[in-house]
Amino acid sequence: MKFKMKKLIISIFASLLLFSCHKEEIEEPITNSIFMLDSEWENQNGEKLKLASLQGKTLVMVMIYTSCRTACPRLTGDMRRIDMEVGNKYDKETRYVLVSIDPKTDTVEKMKQYLIDNEMTGEQWLFLRSDEKNTKELANVLAMKYKQISPIDFSHSNIISVFSKQGVLTYQKEGLEIDITSVAQEIKNQQNK
Amino acid sequence: MKPLFAVCLVIVFIFSCESYPKQEPNFASYKHELVHVDNTKKLVTVEGGFFKPFFEVEENQKLEVPSFLIDETPVTNAEYLEFVKANPHWRKSNVPRIYADSTYLRNWVNDTVFAEGILPDAPVTNISWFAAKAYSESVGKRLPTIEEWEYAAQADHKKPNATADPEFTKYILRSYQTKDNKRRAVGTERPNYWGIYDMYGLVWEWTDNFNEVMLSGESRNDNSKSENLFCAGAAISTQDLTNYAAFIRYAMRGSLKANYCVNNLGFRCAQDIN
Numbered sequence: 001m002k003f004k005m006k007k008l009i010i011s012i013f014a015s016l017l018l019f020s021c022h023k024e025e026i027e028e029p030i031t032n033s034i035f036m037l038d039s040e041w042e043n044q045n046g047e048k049l050k051l052a053s054l055q056g057k058t059l060v061m062v063m064i065y066t067s068c069r070t071a072c073p074r075l076t077g078d079m080r081r082i083d084m085e086v087g088n089k090y091d092k093e094t095r096y097v098l099v100s101i102d103p104k105t106d107t108v109e110k111m112k113q114y115l116i117d118n119e120m121t122g123e124q125w126l127f128l129r130s131d132e133k134n135t136k137e138l139a140n141v142l143a144m145k146y147k148q149i150s151p152i153d154f155s156h157s158n159i160i161s162v163f164s165k166q167g168v169l170t171y172q173k174e175g176l177e178i179d180i181t182s183v184a185q186e187i188k189n190q191q192n193k
Numbered sequence: 194m195k196p197l198f199a200v201c202l203v204i205v206f207i208f209s210c211e212s213y214p215k216q217e218p219n220f221a222s223y224k225h226e227l228v229h230v231d232n233t234k235k236l237v238t239v240e241g242g243f244f245k246p247f248f249e250v251e252e253n254q255k256l257e258v259p260s261f262l263i264d265e266t267p268v269t270n271a272e273y274l275e276f277v278k279a280n281p282h283w284r285k286s287n288v289p290r291i292y293a294d295s296t297y298l299r300n301w302v303n304d305t306v307f308a309e310g311i312l313p314d315a316p317v318t319n320i321s322w323f324a325a326k327a328y329s330e331s332v333g334k335r336l337p338t339i340e341e342w343e344y345a346a347q348a349d350h351k352k353p354n355a356t357a358d359p360e361f362t363k364y365i366l367r368s369y370q371t372k373d374n375k376r377r378a379v380g381t382e383r384p385n386y387w388g389i390y391d392m393y394g395l396v397w398e399w400t401d402n403f404n405e406v407m408l409s410g411e412s413r414n415d416n417s418k419s420e421n422l423f424c425a426g427a428a429i430s431t432q433d434l435t436n437y438a439a440f441i442r443y444a445m446r447g448s449l450k451a452n453y454c455v456n457n458l459g460f461r462c463a464q465d466i467n
Contacts, residue, residue: 031289035220052221140322140404140451141291147405155407167220 033167034059034141039134041099044111044127051167057095058190059163060183063135063144063156065102066114071158074176076118078160083124085184090191091124093165099138101146101154103129142169162186164193223289228279232272232332236262236464237388242353244344247439258344263337264461266379266390267398268328271313273298273320274305276328283327293321296454314378316396316459322451325399325460334462336401339446341463343439346393348386356436365438368394375457396459397445406447 035052042048062079064072079096086094098114100106106114111127130138139146146156160183162171171186173179241260277284284304288297299319300311307313320328329335337345349355349364356362368374371394380390449455 030218032291033218033220033289034291036223036289036291038223038225050221055217055220136402136404137323143404143450145404145407145447147402147407157407166218 030166030168032169034138034163034169035167037134037137037141039130039137041128041130041134042108044108044115044125046108049128054095054097055167056165057093058090058165058187059095059097059161059167060187061097061099061142061161061163062159063099063101063139063142063146065100065154066106066110067102067152068154071156071176075158075160076114076120078176078178078180080118080120081180082160082183082187083120085180086187090187091122093191094124094187095126096120096124098125098127099135100127100129101135101139101156102148103131103135105152142172162190164190224282227327227331229333230276230279230331232275234268234272234332234462235265236334236462237265238262238466239341239345239387239389240353242344244340244347246340247343247436247443256340258340260466261337261341262464262466263341263345263387263389264334264463265384265388267316267396267459267461268325269314269379270300270307270311270317273317273328274307274313276331277304280327280331283324288324290452292323292452294452294454296456297321297324299454299456310376312376312378314380315376316379316391318375318396318456318459319454320399320459321454322399322403322449324454326401328460329462332462334464336399336460337463338402339400339405342398342400343442345385345387345389348389348392350383350385353386362436362438365393369438369441375459396457397442397455399458399460400446403446403449404451406443 035055037051040048040050060079060082062075064075066072076098079098083091083094083096098111100111106127106129108129111129115121115125115127129135142159142161144157144159146154148154157174158176159172159174160178161169162183164170170190171183173183239261241258243255244258246254246256281287285298285301286304296319298317300308302308326336347354347356349358349361374395377395379395382390382394384390385392449458
């Protein structure tokens with residue numbers, strides 16, 4: 001009897017074991033990750049990178065341009081406040097990414113200066129630029145609208161997006177009076193997954 | 194003895210799953226290269242000119258549209274099939290969701306077979322912007338801009354700009370009311386002044402810069418000029434109040450996301466003149 005019982009327990013555990021590990025394998029592959037985009041970007045230090053190199057970090061992204069006088073400074077402020085709300089202990093695992101919609105004007109030097117001026121010099125801050133084609137592709141992935149309306153100005157949507165560590169868009173907030181706390185909470189949720 | 198045994202099992206259990214760590218997907222290896230596809234579709238020349246945009250940023254603003262080439266007809270199912278044969282990563286079963294939603298090529302039974310009743314020569318629909326763009330590149334062309342498309346679409350059968358003709362507006366609006374046109378073959382109706390078929394009456398068409406249309410006034414905080422489009426200001430600045438048809442097209446563009454696949458939305462390609 002005792003022996004049978006043992007056998008039973010072993011077989012239950014064995015099947016549980018098989019089953020639990022098997023589950024991971026049959027998961028649908030992720031195909032909506034921004035890490036699948038092939039585009040090459042340049043950061044504020046002039047280093048070239050692909051988005052896939054950010055895999056494993058939670059991303060918070062906003063598309064702006066440095067010569068913008070109205071909405072972008074506010075969006076930038078929102079990003080900084082989100083970072084403050086989330087707190088330092090998450091900085092290693094998070095990247096706050098500004099992406100230029102005006103890559104012609106926003107050179108590496110301009111991006112670097114913009115981050116300095118806005119006190120965004122920690123390792124968690126990234127400012128990216130690419131060519132117009134790649135910029136448009138990324139904007140379309142974010143459902144972000146923009147249009148150049150004069151040699152120096154763009155009209156654009158104001159969207160802050162959060163991506164999981166696998167590059168899947170999990171949260172977007174649109175507008176200029178957004179609730180910082182909800183974005184910060186989402187970032188923490190992603191970290192704790 | 195028994196508790197020890199149980200503890201051992203639990204440990205084995207925990208470790209066994211750790212020894213098979215969840216495989217991190219390798220996104221960097223996703224295939225992007227486009228294979229060139231030969232395509233014989235005829236392009237027609239549209240001579241450039243000045244164009245009064247549907248909504249003007251400044252009073253009496255006119256945009257210059259340089260001369261360009263545009264496909265005579267929308268891209269068909271048969272033509273798109275050649276593209277996915279050469280570019281397997283754009284097949285229905287392979288396309289990543291970031292580039293096309295789950296309704297991509299809905300009228301196709303599988304990767305290479307159309308559903309019954311779908312003509313090879315009918316325009317391909319349920320196509321995302323990313324897909325339309327990839328196709329265009331593979332045949333050495335590009336998508337037309339909103340301005341090019343609208344400029345070419347001002348023509349009726351006889352003149353390059355028929356927008357002042359109320360009959361023309363009626364014709365367009367009538368065509369928008371007809372359902373299930375998308376199943377018809379391309380190029381069967383009369384071409385317009387430039388020799389272009391099916392600008393109206395078959396499918397809606399993607400444009401390269403569709404994402405420049407902002408409907409929600411979300412940019413108003415940034416730039417007051419562009420809020421003219423759909424706020425109260427629109428009624429005054431929309432240059433042609435009778436041009437309801439153009440309004441519908443702009444509203445359609447503004448509501449799209451680039452991975453949307455819609456059953457009456459197709460595309461045609463354009464090309465620069467060199």
